[in-house]
Amino acid sequence: MKDYFGYKNKVCVVTGVSSGMGKSTAKMLVDLGAKVYGLDINECELDGLEDFIDCNLSHKKDIDKAFKIIPKSIDCFFGVAGLSGAKTDYKTTFNCNYTANMYITLKYLKRRMTAGGAIVYCTSTAGQEWKKYKKEQNKVVHANTWEEVQTLTKKLAESAPATFAYMYSKRCLSQFACEQAVNFAKKGIRINNVMPGSTDTGMKQEFQDMVGSEEGLIAQAGLAGRLAIPEEIAYPMVFLNSNMASFISGIDLAVDYTDTCLKELGLKKNLEAVSATNPIICAMAKKMLNKSAKKMKALNAGKEETEEKN
Numbered sequence: 001m002k003d004y005f006g007y008k009n010k011v012c013v014v015t016g017v018s019s020g021m022g023k024s025t026a027k028m029l030v031d032l033g034a035k036v037y038g039l040d041i042n043e044c045e046l047d048g049l050e051d052f053i054d055c056n057l058s059h060k061k062d063i064d065k066a067f068k069i070i071p072k073s074i075d076c077f078f079g080v081a082g083l084s085g086a087k088t089d090y091k092t093t094f095n096c097n098y099t100a101n102m103y104i105t106l107k108y109l110k111r112r113m114t115a116g117g118a119i120v121y122c123t124s125t126a127g128q129e130w131k132k133y134k135k136e137q138n139k140v141v142h143a144n145t146w147e148e149v150q151t152l153t154k155k156l157a158e159s160a161p162a163t164f165a166y167m168y169s170k171r172c173l174s175q176f177a178c179e180q181a182v183n184f185a186k187k188g189i190r191i192n193n194v195m196p197g198s199t200d201t202g203m204k205q206e207f208q209d210m211v212g213s214e215e216g217l218i219a220q221a222g223l224a225g226r227l228a229i230p231e232e233i234a235y236p237m238v239f240l241n242s243n244m245a246s247f248i249s250g251i252d253l254a255v256d257y258t259d260t261c262l263k264e265l266g267l268k269k270n271l272e273a274v275s276a277t278n279p280i281i282c283a284m285a286k287k288m289l290n291k292s293a294k295k296m297k298a299l300n301a302g303k304e305e306t307e308e309k310n
């Protein structure tokens with residue numbers, strides 16, 4: 001048998017390794033013979049990792065500690081960890097989804113990745129409109145340090161809802177991937193971006209609460225009639241960082257069973273085509289989200305009361 005993927009003994013770093021897509025990716029890489037270093041804030045139950053590193057990616061210090069443990073020479077990086085913003089504040093969400101990937105790439109991967117290596121980031125179809133909103137992202141994407149990003153996003157973090165950090169961070173990361181693919185090409189390193197549609201992972205309930213029902217979520221999964229399973233997002237990520245994709249760099253790969261296609265053909269309304277930083281839109285969204293959160297809270301309290309009576 002020929003090893004077309006070429007992962008045997010390669011040092012692979014995977015973030016978000018404790019659940020969902022990151023866990024599936026790491027499992028597949030272990031099966032393919034890679035030396036996998038997994039990072040996550042939550043405990044990891046996966047067998048076969050070379051090492052699991054407890055790391056809060058929203059904190060620069062934690063990332064620095066992790067990269068002291070990871071081997072000097074890295075072949076592949078999978079930036080999968082993410083937060084929806086439903087349970088975390090703007091800053092935590094943005095830093096985990098965008099700043100951590102930017103910082104790891106510029107501070108560590110730039111120096112420590114081998115020629116022939118590859119990077120894949122997991123963004124989202126929620127970040128798909130990044131080309132249209134480049135003006136909103138340019139300053140953040142062109143910042144080179146963790147601190148600069150904090151300064152540039154400070155106002156937004158105070159005024160916009162945390163769920164807006166999701167869309168904005170995914171747009172920034174998609175643009176970053178495209179720009180860095182050009183820079184890293186000179187080093188013989190490829191960079192690609194996978195944009196998953198709705199997937200049945202640890203994040204499912206949070207997204208479901210945002211759209212109101214499971215049907216609403218399934219409606220965001222193109223014509224599949226179901227959500228993707230984590231493996232269905234891990235397959236393309238593992239492919240893109242493998243030898244099988246040796247001439248692919250700088251692409252956005254939507255993994256959404258025609259959802260993007262439907263929007264492009266005008267067969268589905270594109271709800272993602274909205275500013276992520278406009279102060280009026282952010283304030284309106286914050287008001288609306290607070291109102292619906294209060295409504296949900298009252299509804300749940302009512303439900304609990306009825307259950308207690310029964």
Ligand SMILES: NC(=O)c1ccc[n+]([C@@H]2O[C@H](COP(=O)([O-])OP(=O)(O)OC[C@H]3O[C@@H](n4cnc5c(N)ncnc54)[C@H](O)[C@@H]3O)[C@@H](O)[C@H]2O)c1
Nearest residue numbers: 016018019020021041056057081082124198199201202203
């Ligand atoms: N599930 C979906 O529908 C969907 C759709 C599009 C994109 N995504 C993206 O897919 C990626 C993977 O998420 P998932 O769907 O597998 O969800 P998940 O919740 O199952 O997995 C996310 C992982 O990230 C880890 N994580 C969260 N915050 C962290 C932090 N600060 N430091 C370190 N680790 C942290 C979690 O512990 C978890 O193991 C995310 O980037 C997410 O935004 C998910």
